[in-house]
Amino acid sequence: MTTLTLGKALNSGLRKAMEDDPKVILMGEDIGRLGGVFRITDGLQKDFGEARVVDTPLAEAGIIGTAVGLAMRGYRPVCEIQFDGFVFPAFNQIVTQVAKIHARSRGRLPMPITIRIPFGGGIGAVEHHSESPEAYFAHTTGLKVVAVSNPADAYWMLQQAIACPDPVVFFEPKRRYWDKADVDLDETPPPLLSSRVVRAGDDVTLLAYGPMVKTALQAAEAAAADGQSIEVIDLRTLSPLDLGPVEESVRRTGRCVVVHEAQTTLGLGAEIAARVTESCFHSLEAPVLRVGGYDVTYPPSKLEEEYLPDLDRVLHVVDQVMGF
């Protein structure tokens, strides 16, 4: 057991992955000498050298496109996109190449590429630094998409993502980088592509991932005080979805709420609502409700607290689903 911040857990996970496999290479803007703007790669260039921790030119398509070539040569690139809002110059390479090459080559060219993206708001940043683009990637077959919510998952899931033979878009809740928790470096972690019940409950099933898991747990805590029993599930994997535990839960509770920061329309909540409704139709006492960002341009930071789902908005919708 060691206590780590989420950021440090990612750093340790990267270090472990690099020690375990000499083919693991880190690429990104400012990740070497600086250690990354969030210091997630701190110290790694010093210890593994510039050939394995590559400070790249300022071009996201270049980062992903050259990672594809490195993967073809047998490497396992781990690419850092500096902020969520800056993944789009690489979108063409991710969607038309990274996601398709395994199928195009019928398995002859695996793409074991990990794309790390710090995502979400709440840090008072300027434009493009607080986006939640995960649905774009979950809608893209050929990619696997995960989001971590706590230090232990950060440590283990990052290593699992790097070891995964398929491309993984790895979302990191940037506003939780500084959250601390105990990490058992010897445990056997659950599979990468699995969701997990993080709080048991009977009245409502509350689904979250990434930064919103903490918010969901706080909401459940507050609701408990009012005698409401909320079951909280950390989805962890966004593509593929692991809805087994969700369906088991919803069949008991009959009520389901999904929360995420991303804009509500066509966010992950839409897909989950559609699937859960199909699989649990006769158990549902109310429609699956969503708490997400409003369908507006991410606002200037003075307004982000009003834009982002928080404890109150979650409880507000929980009340709606209970009262339906």
Next chain:
Amino acid sequence: MTTLTLGKALNSGLRKAMEDDPKVILMGEDIGRLGGVFRITDGLQKDFGEARVVDTPLAEAGIIGTAVGLAMRGYRPVCEIQFDGFVFPAFNQIVTQVAKIHARSRGRLPMPITIRIPFGGGIGAVEHHSESPEAYFAHTTGLKVVAVSNPADAYWMLQQAIACPDPVVFFEPKRRYWDKADVDLDETPPPLLSSRVVRAGDDVTLLAYGPMVKTALQAAEAAAADGQSIEVIDLRTLSPLDLGPVEESVRRTGRCVVVHEAQTTLGLGAEIAARVTESCFHSLEAPVLRVGGYDVTYPPSKLEEEYLPDLDRVLHVVDQVMGF
């Protein structure tokens, strides 16, 4: 009344828009001298000159990025993306600039840009020529997204999109370019952002857009023979959605099926299922079901008929929703 193919209706709509407003400029690859690979801009460069029908360098980001600058200078660019699969190099400009500049400038910099995208499969093409990327754009606030299904809508909706002060991503069902129908050049068209009941029915509400509208109508026809009464709604607008007519219908039928070519996961069907379930929960006899592309890489053309929803697959799911 004139009989036009869908492609020719688009061509006529563009011509009309250029006649009505000298600030309308067409930009794209091969749209001038060649008239576009689908001939949608046929003859326009000859008649309006190279300054208004611009054969651009081979760079989609360049097409959209310069269109932004032209819009800032007071022009109304209409950009052609040659095929659905080639919009991704422009994704950064579309998502971080076109979609955000109006909000960024608090209305001082409107972005009256139309982005035409021939989309969907069924033409036996090679990789990247049969994609359905509409959900990426519908998930992007700041854009308006429409899809046309017939010559009359093609003629009118294209002019409405160009006249719209907001950016519009305009999807054209490439496999229907050659479909003919009567177009009333003097009618007053319905609003751009409205859906429409195209066939009345009582048992099931079937939603489609773009190329699948024809398929949905054929399915309804076939079902009628078996005594099933299917109401078909052409969504026309994908963002914002116009679900008024859909909800009115579902409250009567109690059953709803959405069909599209795009991969099912996080396709438009997901959002529609989530919203319709929320607004019509007590009227629904069955969950909203989806008929979409499988969640796989678009296959080589010999397999696309098995990949794409067709009359049989639609009826298969209609039976499921009836038997639920």
Next chain:
Amino acid sequence: MTAAPEIQAIADPVPGAGAPHLPAQPGSGPDFVQLLTPEGERVENADYALDISDDELRSLYRDLALVRRWDVEATALQRQGELGIWASLLGQEAAQIGAGRALGPQDMAFPTYREHGVAWARDVDPLHVISLFRGNDLGGWDPVARKFNLYTVVIGAQCLHATGYAMGIQRDAAMTEAPAAALAFLGDGATSQGEVNEALIWAATFSAPVVFFCQNNQYAISAPIETQSRVPLFQRAAGFGFPGVRVDGNDVLAVLAVTRAALARAREGSGPTFIEAFTYRMGAHTTSDDPTRYRLAGELEEWKLRDPIARLKAHLSRSGKADAAFFAAVDAEGDELAARIRKGTLEMPDPAGTEMFDHVYAEQTEEIAAQRASFLEYHAGFEGDEQ
């Protein structure tokens, strides 16, 4: 830039590190336009004659001094928690004032997020820039009235906008409008973005009236210029078919002359120019950055000797074109400006929550109107609650 020996040492093991490095400081000569030496000596350049009045010289000094004062105040406000972040222009004042003052009223400028000096030259109220970094808005000025686009944070994206705008100018000109040009700002790091290179290609193909003004401040956050290019950036333009020129970015006179010439060339229909203003980011990348992690203090000391303001001050005083009273007056004006910025910042009202719903579209959708309504309803629910 000066790759300090230690950083060199780190750099060597990387594949490709054999490649040539940039000169510590480009000498003068055709490849480096300089009209005022670091010591304040006025030198002539055959291609870029500049005949300038003493008044103009003094007003250039005033601009340089005032934007630095503004910058210092903004940094202080950020430290005190009044701004979320601040991107300092320290060291780049001459590049920005020189370029900004070269613009005509009909020209349009497309800044990055660091062009406070150009904003100043375009008469943008500093508080309208401050409000962005405070998180009140995404840019408070009117880009149309000021002919100064809103800051673009996505690296390089504005270069295509400037090129498209220039294509619009060409088409208006056909409709006999006054000739104008677009001025795109970019950094050295931005030159690696595909979109920026596309802008150069489009500008060349359409011979668009656009000037690309690249402030090579030697770093993209922590990445030294060698990360982006092994040869001087201005040389890239020739490969695309138009002229590139490297100017001493710490020499406001040279920047003014070179940018004026390029804009004139663009307006008269002779096409684009790429200007590399060779300068140095004397501060951190932003207030969130810690440059000590990636560069050595010695480097900064060396560049202090090339300070853009000191050299003009030296020239003005030595030549007797300005006296102590003048400099004192400018300092006083700077303090007033700083006080006004501080007061305005502290008094800046927070935006209303409904703001975020009101500008997504020119024609608002029912969806967003409905979300706006439920937003108000939801917050009305808290009325009276303590919070």
Next chain:
Amino acid sequence: MTAAPEIQAIADPVPGAGAPHLPAQPGSGPDFVQLLTPEGERVENADYALDISDDELRSLYRDLALVRRWDVEATALQRQGELGIWASLLGQEAAQIGAGRALGPQDMAFPTYREHGVAWARDVDPLHVISLFRGNDLGGWDPVARKFNLYTVVIGAQCLHATGYAMGIQRDAAMTEAPAAALAFLGDGATSQGEVNEALIWAATFSAPVVFFCQNNQYAISAPIETQSRVPLFQRAAGFGFPGVRVDGNDVLAVLAVTRAALARAREGSGPTFIEAFTYRMGAHTTSDDPTRYRLAGELEEWKLRDPIARLKAHLSRSGKADAAFFAAVDAEGDELAARIRKGTLEMPDPAGTEMFDHVYAEQTEEIAAQRASFLEYHAGFEGDEQ
């Protein structure tokens, strides 16, 4: 390229049309490497000496003739409805065979969708290329075994892959592997894509062992080269800091020599090279295209005089290095090849529907496994139905 007067006329009104146009045909001299004139004269080039045996010359001719025969057969098959589409290499045989034959077994090639000649040189079974255009698969060959990547249809995307692969070579070399190089193919149109320019930047920054082989066939579908660049493409490399060279793309000897030299340079750690092979697309862009809409017949006639195969044939026969029997044998071999391709195409089995589920991921997901199962179940439902 030759901008025919009429096309010129159309082009003039466009803003920027003042810019210089490319020469009708670059003369020889340092800027245009040629070892075999269109008339079949062997000429020497100081920088690119090529000492080549008669056997090699004949085998080059054989390759040129056979890939053209393959191409003709594929076009016929498409016309007969056996292929969905075909992208003809007609006129570019020398560029592709010259480049393909310059590759060593350790090198990796990254083609576009038109490099059938390079595929041939890499021993790819023509039927594995045909199967892609027939719609049976997305490329039937083993890219790892053949050291020939699958065709990349998204313009330019492969240039970054090649550069990344070359970065991998550098890292393996550190682990003492045999030196190798990557060869990226691209068209003239592709040079306008941002990603391609990023590839040039990365290659320069990391001095990666990659060679960019640009076939300037004068058109990007209907867009003449002036749409992409107002100056010769090879000149772009210098702006990024590495050498560019223009070679007669219809001269297989010159292409072979120039590409060999560039690959050797890359392997020995001296960094990237950009090669512009100046050639002409003698056919339509693809079988879906109608070039009469955008170019004049005269242009084609002019280029026929520079035919890549005719000039080698002239050289071989005039110099007595090959006799009538040899040419007859090659023709016969061509007919056999064509017959084999035709037979193989007609007998090609359609892929199974389940194929589409089986290669999305290396580790298939439960979601896709479930969809595969329901797909089978659904189709089982039709068993017995007439359809």
